[in-house]
Amino acid sequence: MTQTLHTPHISDAQRQVEDDLVDRVVASFDHCENPRLKLLMQRLTVHLHDFIRDVRLTEEEWNQAIEFLTAVGHITDDKRQEFVLLSDTLGASMQTIAVNNEAYEDATEATVFGPFFLDDAPEVTHGGDIAGGAQGQPAWVEGTITDTDGNPIPNARIEVWECDEDGLYDVQYDDNRMAGRAYLHTDEQGNYRFWGLTPVPYPIPHDGPVGQMLQSVGRSPVRAAHLHFMVTAPEYRTLVTHIFVDGDPQLEIGDSVFGVKDSLIKTFEQQPAGTPTPDGRDVSGMGDGTWAKTRFDIVLAPVTT
Ligand code: BEZ
Numbered sequence: 381m382t383q384t385l386h387t388p389h390i391s392d393a394q395r396q397v398e399d400d401l402v403d404r405v406v407a408s409f410d411h412c413e414n415p416r417l418k419l420l421m422q423r424l425t426v427h428l429h430d431f432i433r434d435v436r437l438t439e440e441e442w443n444q445a446i447e448f449l450t451a452v453g454h455i456t457d458d459k460r461q462e463f464v465l466l467s468d469t470l471g472a473s474m475q476t477i478a479v480n481n482e483a484y485e486d487a488t489e490a491t492v493f494g495p496f497f498l499d500d501a502p503e504v505t506h507g508g509d510i511a512g513g514a515q516g517q518p519a520w521v522e523g524t525i526t527d528t529d530g531n532p533i534p535n536a537r538i539e540v541w542e543c544d545e546d547g548l549y550d551v552q553y554d555d556n557r558m559a560g561r562a563y564l565h566t567d568e569q570g571n572y573r574f575w576g577l578t579p580v581p582y583p584i585p586h587d588g589p590v591g592q593m594l595q596s597v598g599r600s601p602v603r604a605a606h607l608h609f610m611v612t613a614p615e616y617r618t619l620v621t622h623i624f625v626d627g628d629p630q631l632e633i634g635d636s637v638f639g640v641k642d643s644l645i646k647t648f649e650q651q652p653a654g655t656p657t658p659d660g661r662d663v664s665g666m667g668d669g670t671w672a673k674t675r676f677d678i679v680l681a682p683v684t685t
């Protein structure tokens with residue numbers, strides 16, 4: 381439940397000073413020729429000033445906030461995107477997704493993109509292995525991609541990416557190897573299938589200012605176990621989502637970036653060592669020989685919505 385703040389009493393004269401400043405800053409954008417930019421800047425001004433006034437922000441706190449954002453900027457480079465982590469841990473990413481992906485019939489729900497997507501992942505054929513050397517329990521993933529009337533969508537592009545059993549994405553390895561990611565296309569019947577890894581919970585990078593922020597407020601950096609998907613097909617809304625693992629204790633504890641949606645929790649059926657695999661692949665030499673299988677049927681919304 382949203383908390384209501386108890387702003388201390390301020391005099392009418394003080395309130396007038398504060399209101400006047402907001403009005404002057406809002407008016408400073410009046411001549412902006414781009415109407416959308418004008419709206420964004422004016423409403424940002426109103427909300428930012430509301431926040432400062434609501435919590436009666438001290439000058440020391442404002443300086444700390446500037447220092448914090450400076451640190452977020454300093455640690456950010458082409459591999460480490462601390463601003464994305466900040467947006468994600470504040471729920472701003474999921475709120476933007478909610479605003480832009482209103483539910484459409486039974487279309488699959490979207491969730492957070494995260495900072496670990498690469499656009500030059502290798503292609504795999506049907507039944508191919510996306511692990512590319514990343515370690516973990518093999519998981520057979522299959523499903524269909526259809527429209528909201530149940531018609532198959534052939535040739536949809538599916539990008540998938542995930543961390544290894546140690547909770548690391550390939551971009552966090554120190555040898556520049558690409559692993560745990562690939563793309564493939566649906567066949568004529570809208571089917572897809574590939575080998576991945578059974579996802580495990582892992583902490584978002586927390587050795588920087590966002591990690592410090594989480595620690596200061598007593599929050600965990602751990603994300604519920606998941607496998608990322610991005611699905612694109614002409615004339616359909618691009619879907620950025622994950623599947624989560626039913627039974628993962630982190631689902632109860634909470635996902636550090638608020639990405640979980642019940643419809644995205646899937647059963648990864650555990651298969652004892654020696655169980656024949658769907659495509660005859662021999663996984664006996666991989667880990668303890670066990671494997672898992674799951675199904676994720678994806679429904680895409682049309683782009684016009
Ligand atoms: C991820 O799932 O890859 C992720 C999402 C948000 C922040 C950090 C990582």
Ligand code: FE
Nearest residue numbers: 494496606608
């Ligand atoms: Fe992830």
